[in-house]
Amino acid sequence: MSVQDAPSGVALWRQVADGIERGIADGRFAAGEKLPGEIEIAETYRVNRHTVRRALATLAERGLVRAERGSGTYVEARRIAYPLRSRTRFSEIVGAGGREPRGQLIEATDDVATRELARELGLKTGAPLIRIESVRLADRTPICVSTTWLSAERFPDAGRIFANVRSMTKLLAHYGIRDYRRTSTRITAGIVEATDAARLDLALGRPILVVDSTDVDIDGQPLVTKRARFAAERVEFVVESG
Amino acid sequence: MSVQDAPSGVALWRQVADGIERGIADGRFAAGEKLPGEIEIAETYRVNRHTVRRALATLAERGLVRAERGSGTYVEARRIAYPLRSRTRFSEIVGAGGREPRGQLIEATDDVATRELARELGLKTGAPLIRIESVRLADRTPICVSTTWLSAERFPDAGRIFANVRSMTKLLAHYGIRDYRRTSTRITAGIVEATDAARLDLALGRPILVVDSTDVDIDGQPLVTKRARFAAERVEFVVESG
DNA sequence: TCAAGTTGTCTAGTATCATAGACAACTTGA
DNA sequence: TCAAGTTGTCTATGATACTAGACAACTTGA
Numbered sequence: 001m002s003v004q005d006a007p008s009g010v011a012l013w014r015q016v017a018d019g020i021e022r023g024i025a026d027g028r029f030a031a032g033e034k035l036p037g038e039i040e041i042a043e044t045y046r047v048n049r050h051t052v053r054r055a056l057a058t059l060a061e062r063g064l065v066r067a068e069r070g071s072g073t074y075v076e077a078r079r080i081a082y083p084l085r086s087r088t089r090f091s092e093i094v095g096a097g098g099r100e101p102r103g104q105l106i107e108a109t110d111d112v113a114t115r116e117l118a119r120e121l122g123l124k125t126g127a128p129l130i131r132i133e134s135v136r137l138a139d140r141t142p143i144c145v146s147t148t149w150l151s152a153e154r155f156p157d158a159g160r161i162f163a164n165v166r167s168m169t170k171l172l173a174h175y176g177i178r179d180y181r182r183t184s185t186r187i188t189a190g191i192v193e194a195t196d197a198a199r200l201d202l203a204l205g206r207p208i209l210v211v212d213s214t215d216v217d218i219d220g221q222p223l224v225t226k227r228a229r230f231a232a233e234r235v236e237f238v239v240e241s242g
Numbered sequence: 243m244s245v246q247d248a249p250s251g252v253a254l255w256r257q258v259a260d261g262i263e264r265g266i267a268d269g270r271f272a273a274g275e276k277l278p279g280e281i282e283i284a285e286t287y288r289v290n291r292h293t294v295r296r297a298l299a300t301l302a303e304r305g306l307v308r309a310e311r312g313s314g315t316y317v318e319a320r321r322i323a324y325p326l327r328s329r330t331r332f333s334e335i336v337g338a339g340g341r342e343p344r345g346q347l348i349e350a351t352d353d354v355a356t357r358e359l360a361r362e363l364g365l366k367t368g369a370p371l372i373r374i375e376s377v378r379l380a381d382r383t384p385i386c387v388s389t390t391w392l393s394a395e396r397f398p399d400a401g402r403i404f405a406n407v408r409s410m411t412k413l414l415a416h417y418g419i420r421d422y423r424r425t426s427t428r429i430t431a432g433i434v435e436a437t438d439a440a441r442l443d444l445a446l447g448r449p450i451l452v453v454d455s456t457d458v459d460i461d462g463q464p465l466v467t468k469r470a471r472f473a474a475e476r477v478e479f480v481v482e483s484g
Numbered sequence: 485t486c487a488a489g490t491t492g493t494c495t496a497g498t499a500t501c502a503t504a505g506a507c508a509a510c511t512t513g514a
Numbered sequence: 515t516c517a518a519g520t521t522g523t524c525t526a527t528g529a530t531a532c533t534a535g536a537c538a539a540c541t542t543g544a
Contacts, residue, residue: 009256312510
């Protein structure tokens with residue numbers, strides 16, 4: 001960072017990494033292509049080569065690029081990079097500034113906990129739940145459909161409230177929950193089902209990525225659990241540690 | 243940061259500041275309301291009180307909160323906080339991860355440079371320009387309409403290309419421009435005109451914020467200049483130094 | 485074979501980040 | 515008036531970020 005700049009709170013290597021990742025995401029650096037050399041990148045961003053190396057190291061760790069000694073660094077990613085952090089919520093991915101984007105609600109209905117859901121939410125099998133179905137778009141292209149379950153006892157009227165606020169963060173805030181984090185993200189794959197195929201505008205028989213995740217409050221108490229189904233041909237997950 | 247966490251590249255004080263700002267933006271902390279005490283915030287985020295103080299200091303510097311010694315810290319912001327950084331571009335505000343959002347194109351036409359536009363773009367009066375009209379939404383609410391001018395000589399066919407890529411970053415990338423920054427952001431106010439009122443879904447006679455800005459490439463060469471008109475009752479600008 | 489260009493790995497120094505503790509200055513309400 | 519709670523300021527310490535320079539190891543193409 002130059003001396004005269006006010007500290008942004010975002011490390012330089014992170015700014016460089018984000019810049020390169022943006023370049024990959026919007027196609028300036030195509031899959032398989034060679035990135036500019038570390039020295040050139042350092043000059044572009046006006047930082048030290050070591051800072052560039054740190055940025056590239058994080059991208060390599062996440063599988064977005066691959067460094068070849070003596071040759072160069074190459075782009076590995078092929079689809080939309082979809083970061084999964086321990087604090088991931090859609091409003092954070094899309095960031096501050098504008099209002100948070102909203103999952104498009106399909107329906108909210110009552111449900112009861114299977115043994116799986118009960119274990120995930122720390123409830124008893126058969127406990128009353130609220131089930132929310134929603135779809136998420138990027139550039140008007142459906143990216144995923146997801147099902148969210150909450151305890152109907154802890155969050156009475158959650159379906160009606162979600163229909164109004166249409167945001168999980170606001171829904172939780174309505175119950176006094178200021179902050180929460182994600183635990184136990186599990187990723188599998190499958191074949192799209194008919195209803196999901198229609199919602200995703202996807203042909204029958206196409207592969208999907210299935211993501212099961214649970215959000216807990218700051219004390220570790222489970223709040224909501226979700227199963228999201230992504231069109232595999234449109235996204236690529238990048239799991240981060242932080 | 244706890245010892246076991248991987249470094250995120252985002253300073254703790256910045257994470258706390260972003261969290262509080264998000265709380266202000268989505269209404270968890272209403273205007274005029276008192277924030278939790280510094281010690282309580284520190285416990286919520288599990289950081290030192292000094293770290294919280296640094297976060298609050300940046301928010302205070304930007305006018306979002308106001309600290310009163312012996313009493314507490316109070317929320318000042320009233321509308322959507324719209325950060326204006328020297329590197330502001332919409333894709334950065336909205337962040338990485340999803341695809342970048344796109345300004346909704348209204349029309350792209352030919353134009354010629356007035357003396358004002360010529361000075362801003364480093365061209366001669368009467369030079370051929372391309373004018374792009376677009377509207378920007380947040381949660382389906384129109385936030386601003388903007389007019390963008392580019393040199394028709396330097397960026398031939400820019401209107402047609404923008405109609406395809408619908409993104410200023412991609413448009414510039416198409417001409418080999420990897421990086422650019424914003425200079426000379428000027429903010430004034432006015433009364434909405436009829437065409438803008440319709441596009442903003444705003445009643446006639448309502449106030450607007452007018453933002454004139456110019457983006458330059460990494461060598462300081464002017465690329466594009468814009469005039470954006472914001473519905474004043476929906477946004478609040480926060481000019482940052484970085 | 486060899487030169488040029490690339491990534492990998494050291495050392496070292498400065499600035500910032502984050503924690504920790506203590507106390508002052510001030511406001512509020514009992 | 516006074517106690518409790520708040521923000522403001524100071525010192526101190528260790529960890530991390532960033533820069534700087536040098537050189538090794540390797541790939542590519544002439």
